[in-house]
């Protein structure tokens with residue numbers, strides 16, 4: 067499968083000997099629908115705008131200081147400002163391959179990329195060491211502040227940016243800079259005498275080094291990624307500030323029973339674990355990844371796919387501890403979950419990983435970017451109370467143009483810019499279409515390309531047309547995912563209902579295909595109410611509204627008659643769909659009915675004896691819900707996903 071592996075052009079290009087069930091697509095273009103519009107905004111507004119934001123925030127200034135081209139102080143106390151530049155560079159790398167990028171915009175991004183590359187050529191020390199925070203603030207010091215220094219984290223993002231630019235443009239300028247940094251990491255760390263036996267406080271280098279191995283074929287990168295995973299969890303960081311879970315330093319990954327601590331750190335680490343398993347086949351790594359994914363999904367994931375229940379330490383909470391108003395759900399954590407799920411899907415071909423990937427993509431991730439592409443939200447709550455006062459700072463519930471800790475905005479950019487690769491996978495004799503996004507996708511089935519064209523109005527409609535554009539002359543199986551929320555899907559192949567039935571989340575049609583063959587998949591899509599496990603206290607007695615892969619929310623902007631904390635929804639009354647407020651774009655809203663509670667005006671505090679009842683909600687009320695990802699785009703106001711029932 068060597069040839070099939072090396073042709074992939076997205077964030078994962080498997081090594082020639084990778085043992086896996088599925089492989090990333092080798093060609094992909096998104097041509098319409100919700101994601102094409104989000105990607106247009108990303109390409110035309112967010113990514114070009116980030117150049118200015120990163121200059122205003124001092125990220126470039128710090129690198130200029132390291133290069134000796136500027137004078138002054140290092141800006142911002144945080145040590146990982148370089149990584150924001152690198153994540154943005156990675157986004158530029160992916161977007162330069164976007165066929166919809168206008169030539170004048172491409173030229174503008176190209177010159178920003180060239181200018182940045184020139185700076186990054188000038189900034190490193192003679193042996194290749196590059197980290198503006200340490201070069202400027204702690205000259206001569208390196209790899210000694212491992213818990214909080216973020217040196218390998220920054221190096222990892224530089225590597226990923228360089229791989230993206232090299233993969234899409236063939237230019238190796240940035241790759242040469244990144245390889246010197248990676249080589250220094252390989253030479254400086256390890257069990258050998260005279261080296262640092264340690265790991266970085268923030269995982270990221272692991273998955274980056276594996277990708278660099280894939281890009282260059284240099285085995286020492288893979289070996290070092292494996293070393294960082296093997297050595298983690300042995301207390302090497304020894305930093306008591308946040309506790310060992312925060313750093314993923316509390317337990318070796320193969321022994322850990324549950325996801326713990328800082329959510330992004332945990333899932334970046336798990337993405338790296340999955341990557342190393344993909345390349346070297348270590349079954350104990352797959353066991354660990356499977357166990358931790360399963361535990362996380364059973365007890366620690368929000369309905370939106372968001373993860374991280376605690377603002378404190380940006381951390382996972384206890385099982386079923388998923389508060390709504392204080393959900394952290396960092397946008398970066400959603401991205402880390404998407405990365406992990408995609409790798410697990412590639413390894414196992416199990417549809418459940420694509421289910422969570424989709425849920426996270428449409429909800430927990432997409433909510434992190436405003437519709438105008440110029441505002442971001444760091445923590446993604448499931449509820450904002452009436453009377454909430456916004457401070458406008460990082461982690462608060464209002465969209466702002468940038469953060470002092472701006473990890474999320476460029477992370478959103480690089481994910482959207484490479485999204486076309488997350489749709490189709492190829493295998494030895496199958497093509498697996500796991501996301502429904504209009505476009506044209508190519509995957510290798512065996513060593514021969516299969517190209518599919520997908521037309522759909524998903525997620526607003528469940529009608530999906532798939533046309534076989536090109537096919538090998540031997541039979542192969544088309545597997546289309548039937549999402550976990552679907553009941554009664556139908557599949558018609560060239561006018562004839564499929565004779566098979568969906569199994570374990572896939573509907574598989576195995577036959578000799580011809581170009582021009584037409585597949586019509588229908589995923590019945592009606593608004594639906596969802597309940598939570600009773601152990602989830604915050605949702606007990608409540609329901610959420612969903613439609614296809616979308617989680618809906620009730621916002622004050624659409625529900626002006628009553629306060630949102632006074633309403634209850636009637637789950638027996640019919641639901642209707644209608645076009646939403648045009649300010650939200652081409653979006654479907656859901657209309658429900660319910661009742662609102664009237665409070666006694668003389669209630670002086672919110673408690674009373676158990677035998678004294680509170681009034682039931684009695685006045686009829688119409689309720690309107692909009693997709694969660696659109697919330698907070700019409701000013702500040704109350705919002706909730708879970709609503710009590712009448």
Ligand SMILES: [Zn+2]
Pocket residue numbers: 396397398399472473474475477
């Ligand atoms: Zn973030």
